[in-house]
Amino acid sequence: xxxxxxxxxxxxxxxxxxxxxxxxxxxxxxxxxxxxxxxxxxxxxxxxxxxxxxxxxxxxxxxxxxxxxxxxxxxxxxxxxxxxxxxxxxxxxxxxxxxxxxxxxxxxxx
Amino acid sequence: xxxxxxxxxxxxxxxxxxxxxxxxxxxxxxxxxxxxxxxxxxxxxxxxxxxxxxxxxxxxxxxxxxxxxxxxxxxxxxxxxxxxxxxxxxxxxxxxxxxxxxxxxxxxxxxxxxxxxxxxxxxxxxxxxxxxxxxxxxxxxxxxxxxxxxxxxxxxxxxxxxxxxxxxxxxxxxxxxxxxxxxxxxxxxxxxxxxxxxxxxxxxxxxxxxxxxxxxxxxxxxxxxxxxxxxxxxxxxxxxxxxxxxxxxxxxxxxxxxxxxxxxxxxxxxxxxxxxxxxxxxxxxxxxxxxxxxxxxxxxxxxxxxxxxxxxxxxxxxxxxxxxxxxxxxxxxxxxxxxxxxxxxxxxxxxxxxxxxxxxxxxxxxxxxxxxxxxxxxxxxxxxxxxxxxxxxxxxxxxxxxxxxxxxxxxxxxxxxxxxxxxxxxxxxxxxxxxxxxxxxxxxxxxxxxxxxxxxxxxxxxxxxxxxxxxxxxxxxxxxxxxxxxxxxxxxxxxxxxxxxxxxxxxxxxxxxxxxxxxxxxxxxxxxxxxxxxxxxxxxxxxxxxxxxxxxxxxxxxxxxxxxxxxxxxxxxxxxxxxxxxxxxxxxxxxxxxxxxxxxxxxxxxxxxxxxxxxxxxxxxxxxxxxxxxxxxxxxxxxxxxxxxxxxxxxxxxxxxxxxxxxxxxxxxxxxxxxxxxxxxxxxxxxxxxxxxxxxxxxxxxxxxxxxxxxxxxxxxxxxxxxxxxxxxxxxxxxxxxxxxxxxxxxxxxxxxxxxxxxxxxxxxxxxxxxxxxxxxxxxxxxxxxxxxxxxxxxxxxxxxxxxxxxxxxxxxxxxxxxxxxxxxxxxxxxxxxxxxxxxxxxxxxxxxxxxxxxxxxx
Numbered sequence: 001x002x003x004x005x006x007x008x009x010x011x012x013x014x015x016x017x018x019x020x021x022x023x024x025x026x027x028x029x030x031x032x033x034x035x036x037x038x039x040x041x042x043x044x045x046x047x048x049x050x051x052x053x054x055x056x057x058x059x060x061x062x063x064x065x066x067x068x069x070x071x072x073x074x075x076x077x078x079x080x081x082x083x084x085x086x087x088x089x090x091x092x093x094x095x096x097x098x099x100x101x102x103x104x105x106x107x108x109x110x
Numbered sequence: 111x112x113x114x115x116x117x118x119x120x121x122x123x124x125x126x127x128x129x130x131x132x133x134x135x136x137x138x139x140x141x142x143x144x145x146x147x148x149x150x151x152x153x154x155x156x157x158x159x160x161x162x163x164x165x166x167x168x169x170x171x172x173x174x175x176x177x178x179x180x181x182x183x184x185x186x187x188x189x190x191x192x193x194x195x196x197x198x199x200x201x202x203x204x205x206x207x208x209x210x211x212x213x214x215x216x217x218x219x220x221x222x223x224x225x226x227x228x229x230x231x232x233x234x235x236x237x238x239x240x241x242x243x244x245x246x247x248x249x250x251x252x253x254x255x256x257x258x259x260x261x262x263x264x265x266x267x268x269x270x271x272x273x274x275x276x277x278x279x280x281x282x283x284x285x286x287x288x289x290x291x292x293x294x295x296x297x298x299x300x301x302x303x304x305x306x307x308x309x310x311x312x313x314x315x316x317x318x319x320x321x322x323x324x325x326x327x328x329x330x331x332x333x334x335x336x337x338x339x340x341x342x343x344x345x346x347x348x349x350x351x352x353x354x355x356x357x358x359x360x361x362x363x364x365x366x367x368x369x370x371x372x373x374x375x376x377x378x379x380x381x382x383x384x385x386x387x388x389x390x391x392x393x394x395x396x397x398x399x400x401x402x403x404x405x406x407x408x409x410x411x412x413x414x415x416x417x418x419x420x421x422x423x424x425x426x427x428x429x430x431x432x433x434x435x436x437x438x439x440x441x442x443x444x445x446x447x448x449x450x451x452x453x454x455x456x457x458x459x460x461x462x463x464x465x466x467x468x469x470x471x472x473x474x475x476x477x478x479x480x481x482x483x484x485x486x487x488x489x490x491x492x493x494x495x496x497x498x499x500x501x502x503x504x505x506x507x508x509x510x511x512x513x514x515x516x517x518x519x520x521x522x523x524x525x526x527x528x529x530x531x532x533x534x535x536x537x538x539x540x541x542x543x544x545x546x547x548x549x550x551x552x553x554x555x556x557x558x559x560x561x562x563x564x565x566x567x568x569x570x571x572x573x574x575x576x577x578x579x580x581x582x583x584x585x586x587x588x589x590x591x592x593x594x595x596x597x598x599x600x601x602x603x604x605x606x607x608x609x610x611x612x613x614x615x616x617x618x619x620x621x622x623x624x625x626x627x628x629x630x631x632x633x634x635x636x637x638x639x640x641x642x643x644x645x646x647x648x649x650x651x652x653x654x655x656x657x658x659x660x661x662x663x664x665x666x667x668x669x670x671x672x673x674x675x676x677x678x679x680x681x682x683x684x685x686x687x688x689x690x691x692x693x694x695x696x697x698x699x700x701x702x703x704x705x706x707x708x709x710x711x712x713x714x715x716x717x718x719x720x721x722x723x724x725x726x727x728x729x730x731x732x733x734x735x736x737x738x739x740x741x742x743x744x745x746x747x748x749x750x751x752x753x754x755x756x757x758x759x760x761x762x763x764x765x766x767x768x769x770x771x772x773x774x775x776x777x778x779x780x781x782x783x784x785x786x787x788x789x790x791x792x793x794x795x796x797x798x799x800x801x802x803x804x805x806x807x808x809x810x811x812x813x814x815x816x817x818x819x820x821x822x823x824x825x826x827x828x829x830x831x832x833x834x835x836x837x838x839x840x841x842x843x844x845x846x847x848x849x850x851x852x853x854x855x856x857x858x859x860x861x862x863x864x865x866x867x868x869x870x871x872x873x874x875x876x877x878x879x880x881x882x883x884x885x886x887x888x889x890x891x892x893x894x895x896x897x898x899x900x901x902x903x904x905x906x907x908x909x910x911x912x913x914x915x916x917x918x919x920x921x922x923x924x925x926x927x928x929x930x931x932x933x934x935x936x937x938x939x940x941x942x943x944x945x946x947x948x949x950x951x952x953x954x955x956x957x958x959x960x961x962x963x964x965x966x967x968x969x
Contacts (some may be wrong), residue, residue, distance in 0.1 A: 013130060018150030022122070022129065022157075025148035075118075094151045095120055102126055 005048075018098060031076060031097065036061030038078075038108070040097070051106045055080055055090070059107070063087060078110065111163045111196055113147065117155035122147070123197025132204040133168075133178055136161055142168040142176055164193050165272035166206055167243055179209040181273050211270065211277055214240040217383040218282040219257065219264045221299040222442035229299060230442035231257040232386020234268050235281055238343060238351040238377040241387065245269035252393060257386065259283070284384040302326025303333050304443025307373065307390050308460050308496070309552035311437070313563060314397040315601025316555070318548060319373055320496045321354070321390075322365035322459060324443065334361055338381050344373040344390075351377060356497065359455035359479075367497040369599050372397075376441075388441055400565035400602060406554065409841025410571040411613065411834075412543065413779075414521045415636020415666055415697065416471045419550040420838035423562055429842040431835045432553045434464030434472060434504075454509040460496050460549055461503035465701040469504065471834050472549070473701060474636070475694075476517040476542055477502045485517060485530075490537035495545040504702060512694035519666070522574075522637055536588070543592040551600055567600075569593055570607035570841040572616040574638045575658055586610070611841070614642035614658060617778050619840035624826065626756075627772030628746060629653065632739065633837060634779040636666040639735065643742055645755035654759070656751050657742060664779070669696055672716075672724060686724035688717050736796070740803035743773055747808060747819055770820035775800070776828060778836045797823040 007014045010024035021028055029048060032039045040049040052059045064079035066089075075093045082088055090110045100108050113122035135145045147157040161168055167179045180190050191206035215235045222230045233256045236244060248254070248269040254276065257266040267278040304324040309316075321344055325333040334340060334357075342364055343351035354366030379385030405424035411417060422429025437460070458479045465471040478484055478499045493499050502516065519529055520538040530538060547569070554561055573585050589606045597604035617640075618631045626647045633640045646653035673693050674685040687696060699715050710716055716724060746752060753768055775797055801823045808816040828836055 020148050020150050020153040022147050022150045023135075025153050027153075094118075095124065098125060098150070 019094070031065060033062050033065060036063070036081070038062060038065075038097070040101070049101055051100055051108055053078065053080065053092075054107050054109050055082075055088075058083075080110070111159070113157045113159065113195075113199070115149035115152060115155035115157060118149060118152040120149055120151040121197070122150075122157060123195050123199045126198040128200045128202055130202045130204075133176065136168070162245075162271055164201060164203065165274075166191075166193075166203060167209070167270075167272050169240075169242070178203065178206045180206050181270065182208040182210045211279070214243060215279060215281065216379070216385045218284040219386040220378060220380065220384060221259065221264070221283045222303050222305070223299045223301050223444075224442055225440070225444045227301075229259045230388075231259060231264055231283070232378075233257055233266070233375075233389040234387045235264065235266055235279060236268075236387060237385070238345070238379075238387065241345065241351065241375070241377075243270050245271045245273075256389070256393075284380065300325075300329040300333060302444065303329040305376065305388065305441040306438040306443070306459075307441065308439070309437035310439035310557045311552055311555045312395065312397055312557045313555050313601065314399050316599075317369060317371050317601055318495075318599035319368045320365060320459065321368070321373055321376065322363055322438075323378070324363040326362075330362060332380075334364070335380075341377070341379040341385075343377050344368065345375040345377075346371040347374050351375075358457055363457070365459075365497070367494050369494070390439070390441055398563060400563045402565055404562055404564035405566040405568055406561070406564035407568045407570060407607065407842050408547075408550065408554075409616070409838040410543075410546070410550075410569060411616070411837035411841070412521065412546070412571065413474055413635040413834075414519065414638065414664070415474055415669075416465070416701070416834060417474045417546055418471050418834045418838045419546070420835060420842055421550075421554050421561070422842040423564065424568065429839055431468065431470035431838060432550060433469035434461055434549060434553055435469070435556070436462035437552055437556055438462070451505060452507045452509050456508075456510060456515050458496055458498065458500040459503075460545075460552075461501050463503055463505040465504045466832070466834060468832055468835070471701070472546065473502045473697065474518065474521060474542065475502055475697075476500075476520075476538060476545075477512075478515050478517060481514050482517060485534055485538075490534060490541050493537075493541050495541070495548055499541060499545070501542070501545050501549065502698070508698075511692070512698065513692045516694045518694075519637075536584075539588050540592050543588060544596055547592060547596045547604075548599065551596070551602070555600075564602075566603040566605065568605050568607040571610050572613045572837050572841055573610055574635075575612040575614060575640050577612075582610070607841075612640060612642075612658065613638075613837045614640035615655065616838075616840035617776070617836040618642050618644060618653075618655070619843035624648065624774055625772045627774065627822075628743065628752060629774040629776065629826070630739065630742065631776045631778060631836075632735075634664050634735070634777075636669075637664055639664045639738075639779075641738070641742065643746060645752050647756065647759060650759050654755055656746065656755065659742075669693055669700075672696065686716055686720045688713075688715060691715055732796075736799055736803060739775075739800055740807060743771075743800070743804045743821065743823070744807040747771055747804075747816060747821070768819055770822060773821065773823040774826040775823055776826050776836075778828070778833045794825060797825045 005014055006012065007021040007024060007026055007028065009026040010021060012021070012023045014021050014023075014028055019029055019031075020026065027043055029040050029042050032041055034047070034050065037050050037052050039047055041047050053062055054060070061081040062078050063081045066077040066079070075091045078090055078092050080088045080090060092108070092110050096108055096110075100106075111123070114120070115122075129147075131145065133142075136142045142161065144158050144160040147159055149155045149157060161178070165180060167181075168176050169179060171177050178191075190208045191203040193201040193203065195201065214237055216237060219232050219235050224230050234244065234254075235257065245253075253269050255265075255267040255278075257264055259265075260280070262283070264281045264283050265278065267276040270277050303326060304322075306322050306324070308320040308322075323333070323342055341353060342355070343353040344366065345351045346368075352366075355364060356366060357364050373390055375387055376390055377385060377387045407422050407424050407429070409420040409422075409429075411419070418431055420429055420431045456477060456479050458477065461472060463469055465473065476499050480498075502512075517538055520535050520542070551567065553559075555563060569589060571585070571589060573582055577585070586606065593604035593606055613635070614631050614633050617633045618629075624646060627645075629644045629646050631640075631642045631644075641657075641659050642655055643657040644653040644655050670693070672686045673691075673696060685691075691699075696715065699712070700709060703709055710721075710724065747768065750768065752771060777796070801821050804821050804823070808819060808821075831839055
C-alpha cells in the first residue's frame, strides 16, 4: 500500500498516519471508527487506511475514541468492547498507528 | 541529534521513514541555520534539526551563493546528501556536494620559535577561507590537538563540522630562505620573527587591541619577501578574516589596530600553498566580566612634560601608581627583555616601559609615525592610538631624529593656540589623553593584576592653578570626549569624576597635618610650578590653605634655557648641548636617568665647553624659584597669617607677636629632576638658602618688629610617594573640604612689589638671589641686585661681587652685544604678566638686570 502522499500545503511527501505534516504542520488526518475498526481519514473525511485492533489473541471492537488530554497527547484512549459485553479502556500511542501503516500491517496490538 | 517531541514524547528517530529536504529548508532570515520540524502527532512540540547535525556544511561561494558540502567518505558508493540518523530515520538532502579535507589545508606550514627556542607552529593548517568549517563548539571544549612538530613533520588534529571523528593531518614544514641547508624543521624556523598582541588583558568586554608581526634580521627577507606576497589577517570570534598590511617605515613589521572586538585568530600565508592559522590566546585563558557595581578611581596628572596616573578602588584607602609594563602578549618570538631597543624608525606600539625609578611616568608627548608636517597639512581628529601615533616609551633608543616626530607642549596656550592652531591643540590633547587612558587602564586590568576588575572607572584630573574658568571648562570637555571613546574601547563605564582640583591642592591631599606652622607644597612640573601654602596645627586634621599660586616657570624653562631656545628667532643664545642634541633628546635623556644620576657629567649630551654657561642658567633657574618661595613665606609672616589662623582654629582672642615659625617644605614634581634637588642633602640646602632669604626680607621690613622671628624651614618628604606621583595619588583621596583663607594676590610676579598687608599695606621689594647650592663645587654667594629705582646702567653688572669672579652677561650669550637692544625691549615690564613667565631663565635674569638699569621711557 502506498504510504506516502503530498501535503497539500507544502507539497512535500507526507506519511499517512501523521496527523500533522512534519514539514509545515498542516493538519493532515484524523482517526475515526468504522465498523469497530480504526479508520484513518484525511481532513475531508476520505478514508486513507483502516486496521483492526487486537487485544491478546483476538480482535476486538472499538466503540469509542477519547482524545488524550494533558501531557500524553501522543496517545489516544480507546474503549474496547470485550466478548463478555464489558467495556475496557486502553491507551494507544499514535506512534503505533504510524508504525503499523509504515510497516504495512493491518492489525494493531493494544 | 534529538528529534523527540517535548510535548507528547513522540520520537521521530524511531520511525523507519525518510525525510526529504533541500537547501531552502534551512534558510532563516537569509542565514542558513536550523530547520524546525513539526511533531506529526501533536504539532505542539518543535523538533529542530541543523545542518551540522546532518554532517552537512553550508558555505558561501565566490558568487555569494550558498552551497552545501559533505565530507568525502574516501571509499564506497555513498551519495552526497544521503544521511542515516542514529535511529531508523534517514534523510535525503538535495544539492549536497562532496568535499575533500585536504583541499581545505595548506600544503606546508611555517614554523616559528618562542623565547625558549621551542617551536611555535600554526594551531590549525586550515586556509582562512575554510575556517568556518572548523567545529568551534568542540574546539572550545578542548577537542583538538594544536599543531606541533613531530620529527620532520607538522601534525595537528581538529574537529570539522559535520565530521564525528577528529581529522588528523601530517604536513611538511616550509623551507625558509635564510638557511638553505635544510636538515630539520629547526633550520626552517623563522627564528627571530615575533607575533604580538597588545594588551594582554583578561576582560571579556575589552575591544581595543593591536596585532603586530615583526621580522628580525634572519626572518625579514622571508617574512616580508616582496617577491612572494605574504598575506596576514585576523578574525574575531565571529565574522570573517580581515587582512591587514600597515607596515613600519623600515619594513620590519606589519600591524593592525582593532577597536571593536577581540581578535581570536590570525593567519599568515606565504604564496599560495604555505601558511597556517594561529590561536592568539592560550586554551586556558579565561576572560572575565568586570565586577558589577564596583568603581575604580583613576587620578590623572597630565603634566606639561610628563604624566602620571594613580589607581585605587573606591572606598578603599589603598591606591598607587602603575608601573607601565610591556603588555604585549607574545604568540611567538623572543622574550622582550630589559635591554634598550634601538629603533631606526618610529614604531607606534604602546609604551613598553614607563620612565622614572618606578616606571610610572610617561612623557606628555605624541610620537607620530609620520613627520610633524603630517599635522600641519591635515587633522589629528582621526588619528588612532598605536596605529598613527603613540606615547614615547622608555627603554627605546631612537635612531631617528625625534624632533621630526614628537609633538609636545599642547597643555597650555589654550586661548591662543600657542605652537598649534586651537583646533590642532584640541585634537592633540584628546589624542594624547586617549592613548594615556588606554595604556593606564590596560596596565590596571592586565592579566596578572590582583586589582578588582571594577566595571566603572571614575577619572579624576587636576589642572594648573593658572587655568581660568574657561580653561577648566575646555579641559573638562576634553575629558568628557575622551572618556566616551575610551569607554567604548575598553567596555568599561568611564566617568569624569566630580570637582577637579588644581595640582598643588591635589598634591596636598597626601599628607595629614604635621607640626604647627606653614606647610608649602611646591609642585614643579614641566610647564608650571604650582604652590599651595597651608596653615596647620598638630591637633587640627584640616589644614587651611591660605595661598595658592601657579606660575609658568618650571622644568620646561630649564630645558629651553639649556638648549638656548628663545621666543624671538633673532635672539639666539648658545646651546649648552652637544651639536646633535635637541630638546627632545635632552628630555628623553633626563627622563631615563635614575633619581640619583648626575646628568651634567654626560659629555655626549652636554657640551663641556659651555659648562659655565650651563651652571649660570641653572643658578638663575633655581634662584628665581627661591625668590618666589621666600616672598611667600615672608608675606605670611608680615601679614601674621599663621597667627590669625591659630586664632581662628583655637577660638582664642589672644594674639601675641610671633616668636618663631615652622615651615615644612614639600618639594614635588618632575621639574626638579635636573639638580637632584630632592635628595636629602639638596633638600636641606634649599631649606637653608630659603631661610636665609626670608630672614633677609624680614630684616628689611622696618617697623614690623619681625627681625627676631625665628624661621625654621625644613624639607619634608612625602612618605612612600615619589615626587611625580603626588598629584595623581592626591586626586584619589577623598576631597578634603579645606577652608580657603583670604585670597592674596601678586606675591609671585616678577619684578613687582608684593603687597602683603591689609592694614598697614607693607610691601616686599623684588629681589633676585642667585645661589649655587646644587652643583658640586658651586659657589654659595647671594647676589642681590639693585632695586628698580637704580637707573645707573653698569656693564659690570650691579651687585655682582668680583671675587670669586663671575661671568659677565656676554658669556651667557656671545651674541649679546649685537642683540642687546632686543633683549632690553623684551625685558621691560610687560602689561601681560603671564607672558613674562614664558621667558627662559636667561631672559628672567636679563629682565632683572637690565630692566633696573635702563631708564624708563620718557625719563
